[in-house]
Amino acid sequence: MFQEARKYQAFYTKSTPIVDYMVQNLSLKSDDRILEPCGGDGVFVESIIDKNEYAYVDIYELNEKSIKILNKKFSYLPNVRIKHSDTLLDEELIFNSSFGGIYDKIIANPPYGAWQDYEKRDVLKKLFPNIYTKETYGLFLYRSIELLRDKGLLTFIIPDTYLNLHMHKALRKHILKKTKIKELALFPSSFFPGVNFGYANLSIITLEKCFNQKECLNNNFKIINGFKNVEQLSDINSETDLNIKIYHQKDIYTNPDHAFLISDNFEIINAINNSKLKIGEIASCVTGFYSGDDKTFLQVSNTDLKNAKNYNIVNPNSINRDYQNISNLLDGINGTKHFIPIVKGGNVKYLKSEGWFMNWSKEAVKHYKTDKKARFQNPQFYFKFGIGVPMISSSSITASLIEYKLFDQSIVGIFPKDESLTYYLLAFFNSPTCNKFIRTINPSANNPANYIKKIPFIIPEKHVLNLINQKTSEILNSIKQLGGYNDDTEREIWSIIEEIYQID
Ligand SMILES: C[S@@+](CC[C@H](N)C(=O)[O-])C[C@H]1O[C@@H](n2cnc3c(N)ncnc32)[C@H](O)[C@@H]1O
Structure with a gap:
């Protein structure tokens, strides 16, 4: 039936x-x-x-x-x-x-x-x-x-x-x-x-x-x-x-x-209507990878991670830490060290801790390329430097760095044509200003690539861009060293972005 x-x-x-x-x-x-x-x-x-x-x-x-x-x-x-x-x-x-x-x-x-x-x-x-x-x-x-x-x-x-x-x-x-x-x-x-x-x-x-x-x-x-x-x-x-x-x-x-x-907010609507540049023009916005059968191919470092219960624990010796130097990586890896880190969905700002690993052996990759359920899509963006925005937001839109990793299909990968804009984009996608835009463009909690592409984008003056880059680096370093960051730094970034877009 x-x-x-x-x-x-x-x-x-x-x-x-x-x-x-x-x-x-x-x-x-x-x-x-x-x-x-x-x-x-x-x-x-x-x-x-x-x-x-x-x-x-x-x-x-x-x-x-x-x-x-x-x-x-x-x-x-x-x-x-x-x-x-x-x-x-x-x-x-x-x-x-x-x-x-x-x-x-x-x-x-x-x-x-x-x-x-x-x-x-x-x-x-x-x-x-x-x-x-x-x-x-x-x-x-x-x-x-x-x-x-x-x-x-x-x-x-x-x-x-x-x-x-x-x-x-x-x-x-x-x-x-x-x-x-x-x-x-x-x-x-x-x-x-x-x-x-x-x-x-x-x-x-x-x-x-x-x-x-x-x-x-x-x-x-x-x-x-x-x-x-x-x-x-x-x-x-x-x-x-x-x-x-x-x-x-x-x-x-x-x-x-x-x-x-x-939306109620006319400033937001005006900015969307009158913007000269949109995210889709300065960056590629693409959906990520799916193995077709994650229970078989995906492993986890610790089953305490969210939604990790039904997955096998990865053997640390099978993780390849040097995969970026492998030629023809898109064809898979020879040998036993063939698990590589993958960024998955989940609303975490700026930087996600590592936890998930995909089987990237030659046989597995062959499967991904031929299996009907698998999605070996947009591979030219795998293992590149960009940011990832989860397809579904719990409340506000969030973004985290994709540092030369694989990213899965629950994420839209955003890869600016000018790589020096990556930190600014990371800051922008974690700001209330960006959230107002995306929720006006699409009021539901979804952020597929096509909506993201329509968000207005303004490149600020050089010294403002440098300031945001510097503050975003501070946040990233603090997460790496201390596991968290100072909210005041983030709020400073938000008010600079409000000024750039002239929206409050
Ligand atoms: C979502 S149901 C709605 C049925 C009914 N109107 C209701 O509201 O309960 C859609 C109906 O359209 C029929 N249907 C699907 N494709 C159709 C088509 N190309 N031409 C005519 N009917 C179609 C389906 O068999 C189904 O009964």
Whole structure:
């Protein structure tokens, strides 16, 4: 069953407050023509029929089992049409999208990231030329917007990644120019029974199709967040502790990449909009290595380390301390001394103590290069001098040095083109200023490379750069010698960085 759920991404909307909120946003009328493009077992249609037994509803669904359930539930209703078809490829829907749309209302919980075979991906790329085809929900949203008639309403529950991620830029543009957003509710994915996406929050977006682009850009809409529980969706207007803010669609449109920068801090937004240089331009930001089977290949110096219980203890004699001098290191090491240090995730500032070692024998490396699960990615950056930022931050973003070591895939390695900027970058990534930027660019606790690349970067004057370098060295030396550092030194660095960016 789980396999089946993965294939079709059949996670159903079994939450009354979510269903009620979405159906209410459709402002249903008795003669509406309604589309449910991913029927599942019909929770939305049930709720719609509850309110109006004679509603005209077209349901599309790809999975035969769901079709049977839908038929059982709704085939007695003459106005409900159930079609066993692929919403993204269906000829009738393609035809109706190309003539300005026919539906008054569309409601969906589309599949997120559903697996598509390569043949289908190629077809989808042709049908949706600018849209990111690997993430299915964007395709469903795009197609559904096309299927709405002028002034038609749509409500979708989908991950919030389309608001900021670079690959969804074309989708954002489409939304902003072809629709008036009515309301955007943002909440943790844990509100959704049975699924916790971990990497993303969920959003319910409600929008109105509008043929007049000027009107679209002049539209104001509400973003609601700060939800503590799912029940608060039932009556948003009387909930006093929710965070409700109005945004102008044109402002979002003029942001870089049309990103929904929804932070309170205008100084931060201005800096992001007006910065001449971004981290992605001065440094390579890359994800690290994965063995494919860490239990077999990764060892630890001490099982008291965090999450180290299930790993074997490394034999100190098998650790290679001279690996940097080995030629063709990317092909592995001959002999018994073939374990090398690796920097892993975990939020530690400035410098991580050594504890984890990867098997780097010739055979192991061959495995990493050929195994399907392994990720021998960005090897040109292995064993280089740079900094590592964990993909997930517990609270604030942190960074630590990667001193000519391997780094794993839970880390984004940042390698400045000009190596003399490394300490300054290390100081910057551990500063509250950088944290404000990354959390504005992406409000969740994730820091993938694509977000990091968008952070504004300012190179200070030489004497300021030297001062920061000197103070960062003090911190690093103190960690090496004493195991800790003086908070005052760090605070001095932070206030210098605030001055550089003119943000407090
Ligand atoms: C996330 S479920 C949601 C179902 C239902 N709307 C709900 O909210 O409970 C997505 C549904 O879309 C169906 N589906 C997946 N890909 C599809 C496609 N290309 N065309 C039509 N339906 C599809 C799946 O079988 C699944 O039932």
